[in-house]
Amino acid sequence: MNWTKAGKVVATLGTVLTLAACGNGGENSDASANGGEFDASQPINVITREEGSGTRGAFTELTGVLVEEGDTEIDNTYAGATIQNSTNGVMTTVAGDQAAIGYISTGSVDDSVKPVNVDGAEATPEAIKDGSYPIARPFNVAYKGELSEVAQDFWSFMFSAEGQEIAVAEGYIEAVADAPAYEAAEGLSGSVSVVGSTSVTPVVEAMAEEYQSLNPDVSIDITSNGSSAGMTAAIDGSADIGMASRELKEEEAAELTAEPVAIDGITVVVNSENPVEDLTMDQVRQIFTGEVTEWSEVVE
Amino acid sequence: MPTETSTLTTQKTRNTKQLSSKLIRLLVYLSAVVTFGSLLFIILFILVRGVPYITPSLFEWNYTTDNVSLLPSLLTTLIVVGLSLLIATPIGVFTGFYLVEYADRGNKIVKAISMATDTLAAVPSIVYGLFGMLFFVTFLGFQYSVISGVLTAVIMVLPLIIRSTEEALLSVGMPLRQASFALGAGKLRTIFTVVLPVAMPGILSGVILASGRIVGETAALMYTLGTSTNLPTDLFSSGRTLALHMYVLSSEGLHVNEANATAVVLVVFVLVINALSTYLSKRLSKGGK
Amino acid sequence: MARKYEGFMKGVFFLSAIVSIVALILIIVFMFAGGVPFMLEYGLGDFLLGQKWTPSNTPASFGILPMILGSIFVTIGAVVIGVPIGVLTSIFMAEFCPPKLYKWLKPAVNLMAAIPSVVYGFFALQLIVPIMRNFVGGTGMNMLTAMILLGIMILPTVIGLSESALRAVPRSYYNGGVALGSTHERTVMAVLVPAAKSGIISSVILGIGRAIGETMAVVLIAGNQPIMPRGLTFGVRTLTTNIVLEMAYAAGEHREALIATAVVLFAFILIINSIFLYVKNKEAK
Numbered sequence: 001m002n003w004t005k006a007g008k009v010v011a012t013l014g015t016v017l018t019l020a021a022c023g024n025g026g027e028n029s030d031a032s033a034n035g036g037e038f039d040a041s042q043p044i045n046v047i048t049r050e051e052g053s054g055t056r057g058a059f060t061e062l063t064g065v066l067v068e069e070g071d072t073e074i075d076n077t078y079a080g081a082t083i084q085n086s087t088n089g090v091m092t093t094v095a096g097d098q099a100a101i102g103y104i105s106t107g108s109v110d111d112s113v114k115p116v117n118v119d120g121a122e123a124t125p126e127a128i129k130d131g132s133y134p135i136a137r138p139f140n141v142a143y144k145g146e147l148s149e150v151a152q153d154f155w156s157f158m159f160s161a162e163g164q165e166i167a168v169a170e171g172y173i174e175a176v177a178d179a180p181a182y183e184a185a186e187g188l189s190g191s192v193s194v195v196g197s198t199s200v201t202p203v204v205e206a207m208a209e210e211y212q213s214l215n216p217d218v219s220i221d222i223t224s225n226g227s228s229a230g231m232t233a234a235i236d237g238s239a240d241i242g243m244a245s246r247e248l249k250e251e252e253a254a255e256l257t258a259e260p261v262a263i264d265g266i267t268v269v270v271n272s273e274n275p276v277e278d279l280t281m282d283q284v285r286q287i288f289t290g291e292v293t294e295w296s297e298v299v300e
Numbered sequence: 301m302p303t304e305t306s307t308l309t310t311q312k313t314r315n316t317k318q319l320s321s322k323l324i325r326l327l328v329y330l331s332a333v334v335t336f337g338s339l340l341f342i343i344l345f346i347l348v349r350g351v352p353y354i355t356p357s358l359f360e361w362n363y364t365t366d367n368v369s370l371l372p373s374l375l376t377t378l379i380v381v382g383l384s385l386l387i388a389t390p391i392g393v394f395t396g397f398y399l400v401e402y403a404d405r406g407n408k409i410v411k412a413i414s415m416a417t418d419t420l421a422a423v424p425s426i427v428y429g430l431f432g433m434l435f436f437v438t439f440l441g442f443q444y445s446v447i448s449g450v451l452t453a454v455i456m457v458l459p460l461i462i463r464s465t466e467e468a469l470l471s472v473g474m475p476l477r478q479a480s481f482a483l484g485a486g487k488l489r490t491i492f493t494v495v496l497p498v499a500m501p502g503i504l505s506g507v508i509l510a511s512g513r514i515v516g517e518t519a520a521l522m523y524t525l526g527t528s529t530n531l532p533t534d535l536f537s538s539g540r541t542l543a544l545h546m547y548v549l550s551s552e553g554l555h556v557n558e559a560n561a562t563a564v565v566l567v568v569f570v571l572v573i574n575a576l577s578t579y580l581s582k583r584l585s586k587g588g589k
Numbered sequence: 590m591a592r593k594y595e596g597f598m599k600g601v602f603f604l605s606a607i608v609s610i611v612a613l614i615l616i617i618v619f620m621f622a623g624g625v626p627f628m629l630e631y632g633l634g635d636f637l638l639g640q641k642w643t644p645s646n647t648p649a650s651f652g653i654l655p656m657i658l659g660s661i662f663v664t665i666g667a668v669v670i671g672v673p674i675g676v677l678t679s680i681f682m683a684e685f686c687p688p689k690l691y692k693w694l695k696p697a698v699n700l701m702a703a704i705p706s707v708v709y710g711f712f713a714l715q716l717i718v719p720i721m722r723n724f725v726g727g728t729g730m731n732m733l734t735a736m737i738l739l740g741i742m743i744l745p746t747v748i749g750l751s752e753s754a755l756r757a758v759p760r761s762y763y764n765g766g767v768a769l770g771s772t773h774e775r776t777v778m779a780v781l782v783p784a785a786k787s788g789i790i791s792s793v794i795l796g797i798g799r800a801i802g803e804t805m806a807v808v809l810i811a812g813n814q815p816i817m818p819r820g821l822t823f824g825v826r827t828l829t830t831n832i833v834l835e836m837a838y839a840a841g842e843h844r845e846a847l848i849a850t851a852v853v854l855f856a857f858i859l860i861i862n863s864i865f866l867y868v869k870n871k872e873a874k
Contacts, residue, residue, distance in 0.1 A: 042726075045727060045728045047728070050813070050834040050835050050838070051642075051643070051644045051645050051815075051834075051835055051843075052644060052645060052835045052837075052838035052839050052840075052843060053838050054838065057645065066645075071647060072646070072647050072648065073645070073646055073647040074643075074646050074647075075643060075645050075646055079814065079815075079816045080814055080816065080823070080824075081814065082728045082730055082812045082813065082814065082824050083812065083813035083814060083815070083824075083826070083834065084813070085808060085813070085833070085834040085835075085837075089809065092714060092715075093728055093730065096718065096719055096722065096729070097722055097727075097728050097729065099727075100728060198837070225837055226836075226837030226838040226839075227838055228837075228838050228839060228840035228844075229837060229838075231840070232840065249840070
């Protein structure tokens with residue numbers, strides 16, 4: 001084995017890396033390089049969430065993708081749709097793909113994707129509140145039987161003016177109008193466990209932080225592992241409070257006391273290169289069921 | 301093969317021979333470049349994406365939605381790794397002692413144990429995760445907690461520690477043991493005072509690899525440790541390790557930059573662990589000879 | 590007294606050794622108890638061969654054939670990509686690499702094995718997916734993307750085992766080849782590689798196990814459509830991703846169906862592992 005050969009290997013390695021590193025730098029500016037050349041004849045890439053997701057449940061129900069007939073419920077989501085199991089997965093995919101369309105929690109929308117108006121209404125808190133933006137769902141919190149003294153106090157905090165203000169500050173819509181002011185109880189201590197939806201977690205987490213700063217001896221443990229897991233935990237008593245980003249199922253509602261703590265819109269998002277501004281509810285349904293497959297059918 | 305004059309044939313054979321040798325060499329080198337190029341590239345990629353987002357606020361004591369601190373997860377990672385190794389190391393090392401020093405090779409129990417170890421090593425983490433959820437979390441009622449996560453991790457890394465202990469013990473020469481016996485030392489004494497010190501670096505390198513596996517684990521811990529952002533207060537409270545933290549952050553979609561920064565910390569963690577393990581196994585190969 | 594202690598410690602060592610067996614039995618019992626009742630109730634044939642996975646419909650369908658095929662295809666692809674590169678790299682490590690470089694490359698292989706799956710997944714999501722999108726079109730999340738990523742991820746497994754198999758071949762084989770006038774390259778290929786065959790095969794089998802069991806990386810980049818695989822440039826869902834995608838929100842029958850999916854995955858792994866042990870035993874004889 002001689003050294004020139006080894007040297008060559010190292011040199012090649014270096015070259016590959018440099019090339020790769022440049023490729024990386026170029027990749028970010030990729031989207032803007034293609035700017036203005038949106039090709040409306042390309043097929044629509046539908047991005048959806050996984051079965052069982054609270055966001056998907058609410059979206060399919062509200063848009064009519066889910067069809068209920070007597071005892072049967074059929075989710076007609078286009079079978080070729082790409083499935084992402086997180087808000088971020090949907091956003092990254094849509095941000096990187098000109099032809100993609102997806103839906104995410106309104107609180108999570110940022111500059112990387114472009115929100116689309118539905119039936120002429122923008123997904124603003126006002127439009128969601130007055131019902132002109134049609135796709136919104138409650139964030140529920142629930143408990144079984146009686147809350148402990150500490151949990152009860154945290155519960156009243158969530159539904160107080162202060163708690164609801166936090167929901168608004170986080171980009172969601174308050175669930176209780178004219179909520180009463182929170183009155184801090186003296187000398188509370190202990191811990192409260194809150195388990196459930198990953199979508200609801202950011203709101204309750206922010207509330208818990210504020211609450212803990214008011215009541216330093218109380219610790220609020222939040223585990224985010226999904227709506228159903230949260231409801232199950234609340235039912236079997238392993239959590240004081242459960243969180244769900246969907247309506248409660250019948251068997252859950254029978255066991256639990258639930259109340260919406262905030263309202264969240266679901267925003268339809270497309271790539272920022274996509275010229276589409278406005279879709280009707282029916283177009284949204286047709287896109288997500290695969291009846292409309294090409295952008296030219298919805299972009300003028 | 302063409303049938304011209306014999307000298308020409310030899311000439312041609314030599315040419316094809318050289319050509320195929322060159323081709324082999326090219327393919328071998330190319331593969332090595334692809335392998336190590338992709339490794340270097342992945343690491344560089346993570347660093348370039350994440351380093352700009354490493355800020356002091358990521359290391360604040362309490363996690364809040366503002367600072368998205370990774371310190372609680374970092375500490376939880378250390379707690380989970382520490383506790384898991386505390387349980388798994390003696391069990392693994394003792395198993396190694398039993399297999400190498402006590403049991404007869406080819407004995408049925410030894411076969412069963414090594415088959416079980418091989419099988420455990422092949423079980424995917426998602427299966428460990430679901431098992432931990434069904435057994436520790438639900439059946440034993442431990443809930444999402446440090447103890448559920450730790451016990452699941454123990455079973456997961458046990459094969460790693462058993463294997464490296466076995467190899468390290470086997471690499472210790474028989475004469476060393478015989479000399480110790482000849483001096484009147486009992487078996488136990490021989491193991492602890494003569495064999496173990498020599499085999500120690502090998503065992504340690506296995507233990508360190510095991511800690512690396514736990515640090516990088518997501519699927520198995522997601523369903524056992526839970527994902528609470530708080531620092532666990534006792535064995536029965538939930539927490540999240542760094543890898544889980546990174547996964548959860550990016551699922552929420554609100555803190556992608558912080559997820560990138562977490563990836564850097566994670567990769568550095570793994571780098572350090574591996575360097576340590578390499579260093580120790582080098583010492584073993586020197587000590588063994 | 591000392592003798593008593595010896596006996597006691599021997600007992601402790603034996604008990605420790607039994608832990609792995611107990612753990613394996615517990616895993617098998619709990620997984621099967623969690624999944625098999627559902628399979629029987631739903632119908633084993635309908636579950637394994639059903640082509641429709643629509644858990645939130647009423648009535649729901651739980652057919653996992655698309656995922657079984659998805660796992661198999663993706664794994665085959667990973668092997669086609671990863672094995673030649675891995676085996677050739679192991680040949681490089683064992684026979685072509687200067688010792689000074691080897692000192693760095695060997696730990697590099699170990700490091701490659703230690704990088705967390707989540708990190709691999711994010712890397713692929715941010716790099717391979719956009720490249721795919723440019724070349725193949727669509728979302729870039731397809732079977733080919735998953736195959737390439739898994740091909741990279743099985744490299745350390747394949748390299749590590751193949752390399753030790755190559756190194757275990759007696760040096761006299763190599764010397765014989767060279768003495769007969771063969772070049773270094775040809776001797777390695779014609780003599781050493783065939784002699785290390787069974788070790789290389791076990792490395793491939795372990796690689797298959799790793800590819801089929803990988804979860805967190807694949808879920809980010811495979812597209813995850815629960816429909817029958819349609820080709821390299823279309824999305825695909827595997828057994829592992831089916832579990833991790835839906836477990837968080839699943840309840841009741843849906844949850845049982847996911848545990849049953851894990852049982853099928855586990856059965857796959859047990860089969861692959863038996864083949865591995867069989868090859869390994871044959872090698873030992």
